[in-house]
Amino acid sequence: MSGSAAPPSSRPLTALVADGLSTLLVLVAIAWSLNLTRKLGFHFYAQQYLALLLGLSLAITFLSSRSCEARPTRAAPWGDQLLAALSLLVLGFVALRYPALVLQVFLKPLAVWVPGLLTTALLLEALRRITGWALPAIVTVFLFLALAGNMLPWDLDLRVQEFRLLSGYMGFDANAVLGLPLAVAGGVIVVFLLLGALLGLTGGTRFFTDLSIALMGRFRGGSMKIAVLSSALFGTVSGSAVANVLSTGTVTIPLIKDDGFSPPKAAGIEAAASTGGQLLPPVMGAAAFLMAEFLEVTYAAVAYAALLPALLFYAALFIQADFEAARLNLRPMHSSRRPPLRRLWGGWHFPLTFAVLIFLLFGRGFQAERAGLWAAATLIVTGMIFGYGGQRPGLRALVQGFAITGRRASEIAVIAAGAGVVIGVLGITGLGFNLTYVLVALGGGNPVVLLLLAALICIVLGMGLPTLAVYVLLAALVAPALVETGVPPMAAHLYVLYFGMMSMITPPVAMAAFAAASIADAPPMRSGLHAMRFGWAAYVVPVLFVAAPSMLLAAPLPVAILAGLTALAGIWAVSAALVGGAVVSGPAPRIALAAAGLALLVPADAFEGGWITDLAGAMGLALVLMLARGERARRARVVEPG
Known part of the structure; x- marks a missing residue:
């Protein structure tokens, strides 16, 4: 997906076009985040920007087919090229005509429902290509409920919608495809994806791995502790448990196996540590930014509340790694295998980037996207001047970083738009309120029963789905039921996020554990079970912060310190x-x-x-x-x- 598998001269025109669209997507997102259009005197609806963003994302998805990834010199099939062109045409029309057509949704003119129908169809196909069949199947079920939910044998008391009205609503309404999830994906998430891509290009990923080896290699069981620390550092900006496993696990899993740990254990602790990266401030994962929007609080408030539970989760991983080493009587890593100190000094500017980010986020109260852009700018300047380990990116590498970011952002934007369909159906049919009522009724008014039921639903719904989609589904379906029974909103949303993330390491579909198992050459199910055992704290801590405000640092400081x-x-x-x-x-x-x-x-x-x-x-x-x-x-x- 990075576009670096073949030299530019040998790459087909469709791949170059995809790179150009990816770079354009990032530039447009940055301009929108900096509010440049208003400063230049141009005023647009946010949904016009989102329609442009989605059109670019769909086109990039269709031009980056799997057949092209396998053979980088092969052009995208003509059918995919047509789908890409249709995406740009349809969403470009929506963006241009949005001010005039948005008020006509309920009049159901041809110019509204046909673009809405095409947008929904293109979105479902793009979702299938990015995530497989699970997420588009879920979205299709919700669309069916909106159209014919009254035909089911059980009464959900739905306001079913006429076909043309639903199509127009999905394509134009601010509570559907062009809604909050896509707005977050097109703003702050693009910025932090850019920061993550720049870390990779400037050697930041290698620096944090070297730092983890230097810090933890001198202790018994150092290889496991290296995996925990490096996955935490990288995972907090990667936004994906599987991407974290594939990035850091290729280094850490062989180290763990060389130390004498079994392959399933090596895969298990790497999967657990990578999953936890999305729960660890200061950056956390993409879902945390969306959580702040749902709760209508600052991102800093979400990060502050999530701090103590995340630290306890990683404490459990470190302690288990130490006990595993003590049980096997392992020695610390030999000094010859640890990076020299002079190499680490060469990466001093990477912590500076995070210091800038944290200061602006928490010290100055900047919006997350502005703070992220300043951090990215700091990283670009220091990376080009100082580099790391002989790796100093030039202008071409930075342009490539924008293209990489655009590819990753397009995937998240498509997933966010798919989540917008679900939110739109919940709103227009009244299904969201009805599901909350059903969950509360199933819990019998007992908060403990409802928490257990919610945890099970979160894990089941999360299996096989990307992080952002998991959180949006759970925030819309499960969190309101918890709030209805008296759980504070912050605790309710963190609760569903935790258990949604645990689907990444909970068999039978544990995507992060299975990815780690492939690297470790270990049985997938055994790796998943070990990941569950290492990550046990994440199954317990959410129940604690629902019961006690001190666990979310919402109590007086002495009480919170004692609880910690x-x-x-x-x-x-x-x-x-x-x-x-x-x-x-x-x-x-x-x-x-x-x-x-x-x-x-x-x-x-x-x-x-x-x-x-x-x-x-x-x-x-x-x-x-x-x-x-x-x-x-x-x-x-x-x-x-x-």
Whole structure:
């Protein structure tokens, strides 16, 4: 997809056109983010920009067919070229005529419903090419419900729509295809995709991997800890668990296997760490930007709330990596395998980029896209001047970076537009309200039952779907039901995001785990099960932050600090119990240790008298450790000679 598989001279015209459209998409997105049109005296509806963005994205998708990827010198088939031209023509018409036609949607003229129908059809085909059959099948089901939901044997109390009205609504209304998900994809997400692409071109990805090796290679189990740290650093800007696995896993998984860990374990911890990157501030993944729009809060507020749960998740990964190494009696990585310090000093400007981003986001309150653009500009200047490890991009490489960004952004824009169809159907038919009512009724008014039901729905709906699509579906279908039962909106949306992300490592369809398994040459299902075990904290922590505001840093600072410390102790205890052998051995001590850890995980402000669980957990943990220490001393005396 990067367009770098063949020299420019040998690439066909369709590939060059796709690169040009990709670069244009990024330039248009940057201009829109900087509000250049208004500054130049031109005023457009946001939906006109979004129609142009979608037209470019669809055309790029059709010109970048899989047959062209396999054979870079081969031009796109003529059928795909026609689809690309039709996409530009139809969406260009929508963009140009939008001000006049948007008010006529409910009058159903030919000039409205035909472009809407063509847009929907082109979108479904592009979705199929990008994501496979799962997402377009879901979108088609929702369209069927909007057209003929009253024909189903059960009564959903839907406002079914006439064909022409629905077509026009999908193509022109600001609550459908040209809605909020596409607006976020066409603004802030393009900017951060550009930042990620520039990191790769300037050597930033290699720097963070080298930094992880230098920092963690000196400890036992360093290879696993390298995977955790590098995946966290890269995953926070990549926006995709699978892309993170494929980028960092090619380096970290062989290191883990060389250390003596089994291939399924190597794949499992890499998959879990890569998935968690989308939950870790300061950047998080694409879904976090959309969450801020749904909740009508700043992105900084989302990142602040997500900080403690994400740190606990990665603490669980680090602790398990350490216990796994202790159980196998592994030594630290030899110094000859760690990068020299002088090479790391050459990448000092990469942390500067993130410092600029964090300062502007949290210190100056900049909008996320503006802060991202300043960070990208910083990276371009420092990368061209200093480079890293002999890698210093020139102008051609930067242009290529724009093309790479455009390709990736086009995929996300198509997925976001598909999610807009679902949101549009939920709104125009009243299905969203009805589903919320059904979920609350199934939960029987019991918040615990509803949380378990919501978690199951999130994991099932998330299987096989991209991150952004997972979150939009869950935010529209499940989060309102949680809010209806009294869960704070921020906690509800983070809850569905966490469990939606866990579909990436939860068999039977665990995309991130399966991608890691292919690199590790390991059985996919076993890799998925190991990923679940390493990522166990992500199945527990969401329940905690729903119950206690302190876990989202929404409580007084002393309460939040206490909750974080006791939760960390609980993470340590449960992780030790899961690994076994390093702290305690035998079923009974491990069960007791896990029980003490789970008690410590419950925050004191989760319910009245919640401090009792912390006290009981602390006492239980101390007792188990004392008994384990006594058992080790007894065994040492037994094996002493004489």
